[in-house]
Amino acid sequence: MTKLLPIELTVNGSARSLDVAPHHTLLDVLRDELGLTGTKECCLVGECGACTVRLNGRIVDSCLVLAVEADGGEVATIEGLAPPGHLSRLQQSFLDEGAVQCGYCTPGQVLAADDLLRRNPRPTVAEIQEGLAGNLCRCACYEQITQAVLATSRAASDDL
Amino acid sequence: MTSERVGASPPRVGGHQRVTGHQRYVADIRLPNELHAKLVKLPVARARIIGIDTSAAQGIPGVKLVMTAADLPQPVPRFGPQFEDRPVLAVDETKYDGDAVALVAADTKDAAEEAAGLVKVSYEELPAVFTIALALDPAAPLVQDPQLRPGDPLGDTNVLREHRVGWGDVDAAPADLVIENRYTFPIVTHFAIEPHAFMAAPDGDGIAVWSSIQHPYWLQRVLAQVLALPLAKVRVFAPDPGGAFGGKQHAKYEPLVAFAALKAGRPVRLTLSLEETFQAARRTAAEIRVRTGLSSAGRLTFQDIEANYLIGAYADIADRVTGKGSYPGCGPYRLPAARIVARSVLSHTPPATAMRGFGNPEVNWAVESNLTEAALALGIDPLELRLRNLAGKGEAFIPFDTPADGEWEQTVRRAAELVGWETTKPPGHGRGIAIGIKSGPTTGLSYSMVRLLADGSAIVYAGTSDMGQGARTILAQIAGDELGAPLDEVTVVMGDTAVVPYDQQTSASRSSVLMGNAVLQACREIQAKLRDMAAKLHGVSQEAIVVERGVVRLADQELRIREILRSGLGRLGGELIGIGESRKEDDPGHPLGGSAAFFEFNCTAIEAEVDRETGDIRILRHVTVSDVGKALNPLQVRMQDEGAAIMGLGHTLMEHYIFDDSGRIRNLGAIDYRIPTSLDLPVELRSEMVENSDGPGPYGAKGMSEGALLCVAPAVAAAVRDATGVAIRDLPLTPERVWRALQEAAT
Numbered sequence: 001m002t003k004l005l006p007i008e009l010t011v012n013g014s015a016r017s018l019d020v021a022p023h024h025t026l027l028d029v030l031r032d033e034l035g036l037t038g039t040k041e042c043c044l045v046g047e048c049g050a051c052t053v054r055l056n057g058r059i060v061d062s063c064l065v066l067a068v069e070a071d072g073g074e075v076a077t078i079e080g081l082a083p084p085g086h087l088s089r090l091q092q093s094f095l096d097e098g099a100v101q102c103g104y105c106t107p108g109q110v111l112a113a114d115d116l117l118r119r120n121p122r123p124t125v126a127e128i129q130e131g132l133a134g135n136l137c138r139c140a141c142y143e144q145i146t147q148a149v150l151a152t153s154r155a156a157s158d159d160l
Numbered sequence: 161m162t163s164e165r166v167g168a169s170p171p172r173v174g175g176h177q178r179v180t181g182h183q184r185y186v187a188d189i190r191l192p193n194e195l196h197a198k199l200v201k202l203p204v205a206r207a208r209i210i211g212i213d214t215s216a217a218q219g220i221p222g223v224k225l226v227m228t229a230a231d232l233p234q235p236v237p238r239f240g241p242q243f244e245d246r247p248v249l250a251v252d253e254t255k256y257d258g259d260a261v262a263l264v265a266a267d268t269k270d271a272a273e274e275a276a277g278l279v280k281v282s283y284e285e286l287p288a289v290f291t292i293a294l295a296l297d298p299a300a301p302l303v304q305d306p307q308l309r310p311g312d313p314l315g316d317t318n319v320l321r322e323h324r325v326g327w328g329d330v331d332a333a334p335a336d337l338v339i340e341n342r343y344t345f346p347i348v349t350h351f352a353i354e355p356h357a358f359m360a361a362p363d364g365d366g367i368a369v370w371s372s373i374q375h376p377y378w379l380q381r382v383l384a385q386v387l388a389l390p391l392a393k394v395r396v397f398a399p400d401p402g403g404a405f406g407g408k409q410h411a412k413y414e415p416l417v418a419f420a421a422l423k424a425g426r427p428v429r430l431t432l433s434l435e436e437t438f439q440a441a442r443r444t445a446a447e448i449r450v451r452t453g454l455s456s457a458g459r460l461t462f463q464d465i466e467a468n469y470l471i472g473a474y475a476d477i478a479d480r481v482t483g484k485g486s487y488p489g490c491g492p493y494r495l496p497a498a499r500i501v502a503r504s505v506l507s508h509t510p511p512a513t514a515m516r517g518f519g520n521p522e523v524n525w526a527v528e529s530n531l532t533e534a535a536l537a538l539g540i541d542p543l544e545l546r547l548r549n550l551a552g553k554g555e556a557f558i559p560f561d562t563p564a565d566g567e568w569e570q571t572v573r574r575a576a577e578l579v580g581w582e583t584t585k586p587p588g589h590g591r592g593i594a595i596g597i598k599s600g601p602t603t604g605l606s607y608s609m610v611r612l613l614a615d616g617s618a619i620v621y622a623g624t625s626d627m628g629q630g631a632r633t634i635l636a637q638i639a640g641d642e643l644g645a646p647l648d649e650v651t652v653v654m655g656d657t658a659v660v661p662y663d664q665q666t667s668a669s670r671s672s673v674l675m676g677n678a679v680l681q682a683c684r685e686i687q688a689k690l691r692d693m694a695a696k697l698h699g700v701s702q703e704a705i706v707v708e709r710g711v712v713r714l715a716d717q718e719l720r721i722r723e724i725l726r727s728g729l730g731r732l733g734g735e736l737i738g739i740g741e742s743r744k745e746d747d748p749g750h751p752l753g754g755s756a757a758f759f760e761f762n763c764t765a766i767e768a769e770v771d772r773e774t775g776d777i778r779i780l781r782h783v784t785v786s787d788v789g790k791a792l793n794p795l796q797v798r799m800q801d802e803g804a805a806i807m808g809l810g811h812t813l814m815e816h817y818i819f820d821d822s823g824r825i826r827n828l829g830a831i832d833y834r835i836p837t838s839l840d841l842p843v844e845l846r847s848e849m850v851e852n853s854d855g856p857g858p859y860g861a862k863g864m865s866e867g868a869l870l871c872v873a874p875a876v877a878a879a880v881r882d883a884t885g886v887a888i889r890d891l892p893l894t895p896e897r898v899w900r901a902l903q904e905a906a907t
Contacts, residue, residue: 021270037188041187044433081180100175101799103174104354136837
């Protein structure tokens with residue numbers, strides 16, 4: 001049997017102590033150990049963005065991060081983006097602008113867009129397309145996703 | 161509430177779960193005590209299996225089951241939607257890259273994976289065919305055992321079936337100009353972001369199977385047959401797929417997983433890797449030769465089409481793709497003579513199946529490109545040539561099929577206008593235009609049940625799969641509108657064959673029309689009961705009452721449906737139940753077994769420029785206009801059209817399988833097989849719809865979802881040709897291919 005290693009994670013604000021296999025990824029642990037299945041599995045080579053989560057303040061493809069590498073880290077997944085029953089402004093914009101079709105890539109898209117807006121609150125269309133190029137959507141609602149990010153950005157600046 | 165009614169664009173039903181990560185796809189559902197399965201595959205396409213040694217695999221702790229063909233009922237059951245040719249596991253021989261020879265099931269994914277690597281298969285690689293030319297060589301090895309189709313004159317060839325359709329006399333047709341060319345369309349794959357996932361669990365004296373499938377009832381039938389169980393003992397759960405695009409229509413590994421679960425006596429889960437989805441489903445490739453005859457005035461006199469479709473080692477639904485996809489191949493034009501010969505060519509490649517467009521984009525690529533060549537040769541504007549031949553509404557452009565069912569000229573003219581066809585082009589820019597048409601469903605059967613509950617909320621039961629096209633929203637809008645319930649008080653139940661009445665399938669852009677009509681009919685039955693109820697309550701005759709779109713009208717007043725319900729249901733409460741049934745009957749004398757329920761009609765116009773140094777095509781403007789009859793939800797129509805357009809850019813510009821000499825796919829997975837990202841979009845993408853409420857669906861809707869993909873490639877290639885003077889007849893139009901073509905033309 002593989003020797004398990006203890007790690008500590010803060011996941012969506014809750015402290016979690018886990019024993020993980022050294023070859024298991026953060027994605028494995030989130031989905032299989034913690035039941036956070038909002039983070040999706042697709043390409044497993046860091047190309048599709050479906051498994052995007054926030055780790056220590058920056059987004060990562062959780063399929064490329066070993067769980068032990070995340071030890072001591074703070075992880076935010078799609079489930080933690082807004083309190084239960086509520087939507088963040090970005091999530092609401094995704095719905096309003098029609099940026100969701102099958103929805104399988106949506107959690108990754110939302111987290112990548114959320115990160116983009118944190119780093120660049122007033123992105124241009126080109127900056128959005130560049131910033132989300134690592135998140136594939138085969139339904140191809142890229143135009144609508146871009147509009148959702150723009151709408152969120154506008155709404156945030158209206159608040160100032 | 162107005163913003164929720166039919167014709168408006170309320171937010172997607174199910175959208176909330178999708179943006180919060182709470183939507184449960186098959187891979188997100190956990191069953192207690194489940195086993196994890198892994199497939200064992202060989203590193204070659206075709207091989208004779210000499211022996212399988214499972215002992216090392218069995219020795220891995222946690223391994224509960226190693227299953228080979230020998231562990232299945234003998235002879236090993238075969239299944240398939242058209243031909244029962246696919247064994248549950250490879251028997252004696254593998255036939256394509258990825259053909260599974262064994263399944264390992266263990267307590268953990270790790271153990272299953274480790275054990276799968278330890279299953280020792282001794283095999284001998286056999287000669288194999290991976291291309292149309294090699295498969296049609298008389299000396300080629302046979303892909304399919306001729307015993308699977310006894311008495312078939314084609315049984316000793318790799319042609320599974322030949323489809324011939326036509327009218328008039330092509331050989332005698334006069335022509336001032338004949339243009340003949342050969343076009344190729346590569347193998348591409350669906351690449352749904354959700355890889356196929358399956359689970360099976362013993363369920364009393366039957367079985368329960370979960371699958372990311374488009375056609376749960378068809379799967380139920382297949383499982384009942386291979387397991388020798390009554391339909392009522394096979395329960396299929398079909399959670400909303402995370403994208404499907406045709407690749408999840410038919411059974412793949414569900415029979416195998418079901419046998420494994422029954423043998424293990426425990427739930428078994430199998431989730432394919434993205435790489436394995438490439439090996440499980442892909443589009444038919446094609447080589448198409450077209451001869452187009454025209455008069456000097458630009459009137460079409462004949463089309464002569466020979467289309468060879470490369471299908472895989474097992475038929476899946478691919479032969480239907482060949483037949484139905486090539487059938488409207490001559491396009492929506494007035495045509496005195498046509499001859500279409502289409503062949504399904506078996507090969508040692510992964511099984512081809514349905515994919516958005518269903519065989520039409522392949523032949524459309526060839527025929528529309530040839531029309532552009534003809535226009536240029538005649539000195540006639542390519543738009544004008546198309547308009548000169550376009551069928552008018554009601555014209556039987558295919559003599560034995562549904563006549564033209566739309567004001568198609570409106571669509572074409574609108575696309576031309578939006579791309580600026582008549583305006584001066586900037587230097588270096590090229591423009592292209594093309595028309596796509598596809599037959600809708602030729603048969604269909606959808607049932608729906610609607611329950612109007614005591615408080616006026618409603619439950620709609622519909623066996624459609626919502627794979628992203630938004631069927632839940634459309635069906636909820638119809639029921640909400642007809643029964644006067646706000647959308648958040650309508651629940652749409654799908655994806656459980658034990659609860660939801662039968663639906664034939666979710667394909668061919670049928671659900672808004674066929675299931676939509678079934679839901680509408682169920683609502684109308686409830687409205688009739690409401691009328692009866694209102695008549696009794698108010699002591700008037702039924703004739704004096706009208707119930708429509710949420711309200712009950714009496715001579716002197718208008719009441720909301722829920723007001724009638726409250727008084728009418730009485731002290732016991734209860735509910736009103738309506739059943740709807742929507743059929744499109746077959747026609748055994750028809751070449752396709754039935755006429756088109758409707759046509760999907762699209763016109764795509766492109767403005768592009770080409771970087772002569774790199775061969776890179778830059779799409780400056782992509783216009784896509786579809787005749788949708790009536791947009792039940794305009795935002796969803798736009799999303800489907802734009803999504804289809806961008807998917808079309810994938811096979812036009814970048815996507816294709818590359819095989820090595822052993823028939824292995826060299827560009828397996830997301831690194832080496834590229835699909836469009838947010839950086840591959842046209843600079844400007846414009847989608848519009850034409851609405852004349854002239855479709856057979858609710859409120860005059862037609863099916864849509866595939867139209868905008870059909871003719872992307874010929875429109876882009878025409879723009880490239882316009883910009884560079886160079887015609888390219890092979891897809892995809894990669895920078896390398898374009899650059900080479902430009903170099904060749906320059907020498």
